[in-house]
Amino acid sequence: MHKLIYLDNAATSFPKPPGVTEAIVHFMTEVGANPGRSGHALAREAEAIVRNTREGLARLFNIPDPGRIVFTLNVTEAINTVLFGFLDDGDHVVTTAMDHNAVLRPLEYLRKKGAVTVDIAPADRQGFVDLDALKRSLKTKTRLVVVNHASNVCGTLQDIQAIREIIGEIPLLVDTAQTAGCYPIDVIRDGIDFLAFTGHKGLMGPQGTGGLYLREDLSLRPLKRGGTGTLSESLDQPDFLPDALESGTQNNVGIAGLGAGVDFILETGVETILRHERELTARLLKGLRGLTGVTIYGPLDPERQTSTVSITFDSILPGGEDHPLGGCGAINLAWTEEGPLPSEAGKLLNGRFDILVRVGLHCAPLAHKALGTFPDGTIRLGMGYFNTREEIDMVIRAIRAIVEGDL
Ligand SMILES: Cc1ncc(COP(=O)(O)O)c(C=O)c1O
Numbered sequence: 001m002h003k004l005i006y007l008d009n010a011a012t013s014f015p016k017p018p019g020v021t022e023a024i025v026h027f028m029t030e031v032g033a034n035p036g037r038s039g040h041a042l043a044r045e046a047e048a049i050v051r052n053t054r055e056g057l058a059r060l061f062n063i064p065d066p067g068r069i070v071f072t073l074n075v076t077e078a079i080n081t082v083l084f085g086f087l088d089d090g091d092h093v094v095t096t097a098m099d100h101n102a103v104l105r106p107l108e109y110l111r112k113k114g115a116v117t118v119d120i121a122p123a124d125r126q127g128f129v130d131l132d133a134l135k136r137s138l139k140t141k142t143r144l145v146v147v148n149h150a151s152n153v154c155g156t157l158q159d160i161q162a163i164r165e166i167i168g169e170i171p172l173l174v175d176t177a178q179t180a181g182c183y184p185i186d187v188i189r190d191g192i193d194f195l196a197f198t199g200h201k202g203l204m205g206p207q208g209t210g211g212l213y214l215r216e217d218l219s220l221r222p223l224k225r226g227g228t229g230t231l232s233e234s235l236d237q238p239d240f241l242p243d244a245l246e247s248g249t250q251n252n253v254g255i256a257g258l259g260a261g262v263d264f265i266l267e268t269g270v271e272t273i274l275r276h277e278r279e280l281t282a283r284l285l286k287g288l289r290g291l292t293g294v295t296i297y298g299p300l301d302p303e304r305q306t307s308t309v310s311i312t313f314d315s316i317l318p319g320g321e322d323h324p325l326g327g328c329g330a331i332n333l334a335w336t337e338e339g340p341l342p343s344e345a346g347k348l349l350n351g352r353f354d355i356l357v358r359v360g361l362h363c364a365p366l367a368h369k370a371l372g373t374f375p376d377g378t379i380r381l382g383m384g385y386f387n388t389r390e391e392i393d394m395v396i397r398a399i400r401a402i403v404e405g406d407l
Pocket of ligand 1: 075100
């Protein structure tokens with residue numbers, strides 16, 4: 001059978017590093033116990049595994065106290081934990097057009113309920129948030145700023161340090177779904193108060209893992225209350241971390257796998273991962289720029305984006321290096337011959353070329369509005385650390401075949 005080319009790493013990374021499956025199997029076959037619930041040998045071993053994952057994440061993000069990291073099911077749960085646990089009635093929140101529905105939907109729910117008011121800072125055609133508009137939207141009542149670190153649609157990286165400077169002391173929640181593990185993040189240097197991460201993308205762990213870091217003097221009302229294995233004599237939820245926000249038995253099997261993913265990243269080095277992904281991005285962008293009939297969205301610059309690239313087949317601009325923006329934001333003229341819609345092109349890539357991509361709106365409708373690709377969306381090519389140059393060349397050849405109708 002033809003080898004599949006997995007280009008859906010922005011949805012979830014695949015394959016995982018070798019140690020991840022081993023760690024999961026080890027937990028299931030050799031450990032099995034519930035950490036923090038019993039004092040016996042296997043419970044202590046399970047506790048050590050969970051501690052190792054917390055410590056690895058703390059090293060990766062330069063978090064001084066690993067105890068300030070709580071595990072969640074995914075980044076969606078981490079974001080919800082902040083939005084429902086931090087905001088009070090009457091608060092004002094600022095987020096951005098590049099944010100994911102994981103942020104926009106809970107905020108819309110709170111807004112419609114009349115609990116909070118929300119401003120959404122716009123983004124330009126390359127997906128960069130308008131920082132002047134963000135600054136203008138700040139009010140005395142602004143209690144939280146929520147920012148997507150990198151777009152899951154077109155990879156655009158936001159300047160977190162610049163945003164921190166603009167917003168002063170207002171708490172900042174950063175959704176690092178697309179950057180954790182593949183881009184350097186330092187909560188101190190970057191001024192991040194709440195860091196929400198998912199375990200199954202760049203962190204290379206299994207699905208069903210994620211977490212949240214909270215700066216030292218911040219606290220949240222828990223989304224869930226219940227058993228924590230600590231202070232069992234009290235009917236009140238413990239108020240110390242991580243227990244305050246970790247009720248019930250966690251996905252400890254997954255956390256064991258996540259720990260192995262994080263260990264792999266720490267051993268390999270985020271810089272090495274970033275270098276490889278930038279090389280692949282540069283190669284893909286160069287190959288696609290040469291193709292008339294392909295619109296590329298995003299910064300078109302490996303230094304200013306992740307290894308996620310979005311395209312459509314409807315460019316009116318000629319290809320080539322002298323068009324630094326490629327087809328980004330191209331306007332469809334009436335006489336333009338229509339290329340295949342993203343859904344059709346996606347089917348061709350997935351079905352005929354065994355290139356696995358995701359098409360559509362990628363749970364980020366406002367980002368597509370900013371890019372001018374709403375409502376049809378784009379074809380998203382999400383590269384990861386385990387993709388190779390050869391695979392990228394095959395992808396470029398397949399896309400060329402689609403534009404040239406050579407099927
Ligand atoms: C930017 C961004 N935020 C949030 C999410 C939600 O991730 P999860 O499904 O792991 O909660 C994703 C993943 O699709 C994402 O790319």
